[in-house]
Amino acid sequence: MAYLPHNDERRRAMLKTIGVGSIDDLLRPIPSEIRQQGPIDIPPALAESDVDLLAEQLAAKNAVAGGFDSFLGGGIYDHYIPAAVDHVAARSEFYTAYTPYQPEVAQGTLQATYEYQSMVRRLTGMEVAQASMYDGGSATAEAALLAMAETGRGKIVIAGALNPRYRSILETYLSAQTVTIETANRPDGSTDFDRLAQLVDDNAACVIMSSPNYFGGLEDWARGAEIAHARGALLIAVFHPISLGLLRSPGECGADVAVGEGQCLGNPPAFGGPLLGLFATRKKFIRRLPGRLVGKTVDARGVMAFVTTLQTREQHIRREKATSNICTAQALLATRAAIYMAMLGKQGITTLAKTCLDRAHYLAENIARIPGYSVPFGPAFFNEFVVEAPANARTILARLRQQRILGGIELAGRFPGFDRRFLVCVTEKHSRATLDRFVAALREAGQQAGAGASDSMTVGGAAAR
Amino acid sequence: MIIKDNLRYTKDHEWLDIQGDTGTIGITDFAQGELGDVVYVELPAVGTAVKAGEPFGTIEAVKAVSELYAPVSGTVSEVNTRLADEANLVNQDCYGAGWMIKIKIANAAEANALLSPKDYSQLVEQH
Numbered sequence: 340m341a342y343l344p345h346n347d348e349r350r351r352a353m354l355k356t357i358g359v360g361s362i363d364d365l366l367r368p369i370p371s372e373i374r375q376q377g378p379i380d381i382p383p384a385l386a387e388s389d390v391d392l393l394a395e396q397l398a399a400k401n402a403v404a405g406g407f408d409s410f411l412g413g414g415i416y417d418h419y420i421p422a423a424v425d426h427v428a429a430r431s432e433f434y435t436a437y438t439p440y441q442p443e444v445a446q447g448t449l450q451a452t453y454e455y456q457s458m459v460r461r462l463t464g465m466e467v468a469q470a471s472m473y474d475g476g477s478a479t480a481e482a483a484l485l486a487m488a489e490t491g492r493g494k495i496v497i498a499g500a501l502n503p504r505y506r507s508i509l510e511t512y513l514s515a516q517t518v519t520i521e522t523a524n525r526p527d528g529s530t531d532f533d534r535l536a537q538l539v540d541d542n543a544a545c546v547i548m549s550s551p552n553y554f555g556g557l558e559d560w561a562r563g564a565e566i567a568h569a570r571g572a573l574l575i576a577v578f579h580p581i582s583l584g585l586l587r588s589p590g591e592c593g594a595d596v597a598v599g600e601g602q603c604l605g606n607p608p609a610f611g612g613p614l615l616g617l618f619a620t621r622k623k624f625i626r627r628l629p630g631r632l633v634g635k636t637v638d639a640r641g642v643m644a645f646v647t648t649l650q651t652r653e654q655h656i657r658r659e660k661a662t663s664n665i666c667t668a669q670a671l672l673a674t675r676a677a678i679y680m681a682m683l684g685k686q687g688i689t690t691l692a693k694t695c696l697d698r699a700h701y702l703a704e705n706i707a708r709i710p711g712y713s714v715p716f717g718p719a720f721f722n723e724f725v726v727e728a729p730a731n732a733r734t735i736l737a738r739l740r741q742q743r744i745l746g747g748i749e750l751a752g753r754f755p756g757f758d759r760r761f762l763v764c765v766t767e768k769h770s771r772a773t774l775d776r777f778v779a780a781l782r783e784a785g786q787q788a789g790a791g792a793s794d795s796m797t798v799g800g801a802a803a804r
Numbered sequence: 805m806i807i808k809d810n811l812r813y814t815k816d817h818e819w820l821d822i823q824g825d826t827g828t829i830g831i832t833d834f835a836q837g838e839l840g841d842v843v844y845v846e847l848p849a850v851g852t853a854v855k856a857g858e859p860f861g862t863i864e865a866v867k868a869v870s871e872l873y874a875p876v877s878g879t880v881s882e883v884n885t886r887l888a889d890e891a892n893l894v895n896q897d898c899y900g901a902g903w904m905i906k907i908k909i910a911n912a913a914e915a916n917a918l919l920s921p922k923d924y925s926q927l928v929e930q931h
Contacts, residue, residue, distance in 0.1 A: 626844065651868065
């Protein structure tokens with residue numbers, strides 16, 4: 340059976356109805372030089388089994404994290420996902436990217452979102468969390484918009500090293516507005532509090548402070564909040580959800596908005612996403628929340644019911660006065676995060692956080708002992724840290740890849756002068772043996788590259804002469 | 805439905821009570837009934853200039869948001885702060901405890917263009 344609904348007879352009938360003689364007559368307004376002439380050059384049809392084989396061959400070109408020891412982090416993390424997360428989330432009742440517009444027919448999805456919100460709220464120590472955003476970067480940008488709307492001010496101060504991707508998203512979001520973005524950073528990426536106090540003036544809408552910062556360093560949100568609040572600005576705390584199993588929450592530190600990337604909560608690292616933006620705030624800012632909010636209430640008969648609430652802020656009801664152009668959510672990923680958090684529980688997240696911290700520090704100490712290597716930034720870090728290699732980081736990382744180790748993220752492109760530095764991430768998936776293998780591979784790569792580096796210095800010196 | 809004889813009205817369903825050079829503004833019984841449960845009222849700060857026919861705030865019910873239009877021009881002299889926590893006063897007592905703002909009227913002649921109680925009740929009957 341042909342899947343084409345139009346036969347010649349129908350085509351003739353349609354052409355007659357609109358009053359043209361042929362398809363060519365219909366397309367005449369399009370200049371002939373930009374029209375496809377003749378058939379499209381595609382290979383002939385294949386049997387289903389051959390297509391399958393071809394697809395497998397193409398897919399095999401991809402490297403998947405499972406085939407490597409991966410130490411990549413930088414905002415997206417490879418944590419163990421219990422099988423039950425996949426199983427429960429794959430139930431057809433939940434398996435959708437959408438939040439419903441007709442709540443009465445989707446109570447289960449709404450309840451899942453409500454549970455997710457409740458857990459994010461408790462994790463962050465804030466008063467209200469919304470139904471999720473695209474990713475940590477867009478959540479950060481939306482938090483800045485909230486602060487600007489609330490304060491009526493046009494200056495944003497970034498304290499410490501914010502993830503450079505978040506910074507790009509922030510700049511894109513704000514490109515059509517009159518806004519200045521300032522940075523209070525020390526060379527090691529930590530917050531320069533003296534500079535911060537100077538920059539936070541009566542025009543500052545908010546301070547954005549990430550802890551851990553992009554280089555893994557832990558930052559003092561409470562001090563940032565104090566400086567921001569003294570001048571009527573808000574503190575936007577960018578957090579790593581698993582770290583909150585150990586660290587003081589944004590809420591306890593006085594943050595006004597808490598945002599973060601929720602991919603690590605039961606969602607696999609997938610190049611480019613999908614990701615999950617976590618967004619929580621104080622109740623007093625509830626009318627400036629971007630996106631959706633699911634609430635719990637009772638229906639006319641007194642039966643518990645879930646509803647999307649505060650819909651009047653959303654752009655499908657009041658486009659020009661909406662708090663945000665986003666009125667959607669990452670419902671499926673949020674559901675997975677809720678299942679993951681429910682499975683781990685409070686104690687489980689604390690244990691997980693401690694495991695990540697201990698293993699990351701174990702690795703850092705052992706790397707620092709390798710001749711030529713160092714861990715240049717402060718000792719206070721959670722699961723990530725910067726390594727300084729004896730040679731160009733790109734060379735070192737390339738040698739590690741040959742041993743099926745993804746050793747970390749190069750920093751040179753984004754951070755001038757960081758040619759020999761890279762960012763290493765450790766999770767509970769790294770066994771002691773894996774960490775020791777990494778140290779041995781780094782030592783070897785350093786020795787090899789060390790020899791290569793002196794060669795290239797000679798070459799460089801000759802070129803300079 | 806209540807339409808008070810001592811007030812002036814706009815075609816957008818606001819009422820104006822003039823006492824000397826001060827005007828008190830709220831929304832009508834018809835308007836609160838049409839909106840349903842009012843959950844939030846966003847009002848301007850004291851000192852804000854408002855202009856006849858232009859929005860001075862918004863009123864939010866469960867499934868709709870409407871602008872609030874100033875009946876006459878002036879400067880906001882008082883705001884009903886109770887509405888911040890008790891927006892449902894607009895439903896309960898729209899001509900009393902549910903008032904919204906008081907303004908110092910800039911141009912009293914503008915009030916002449918407003919609807920009388922009789923004209924307003926005709927307008928409402930057409931709905």
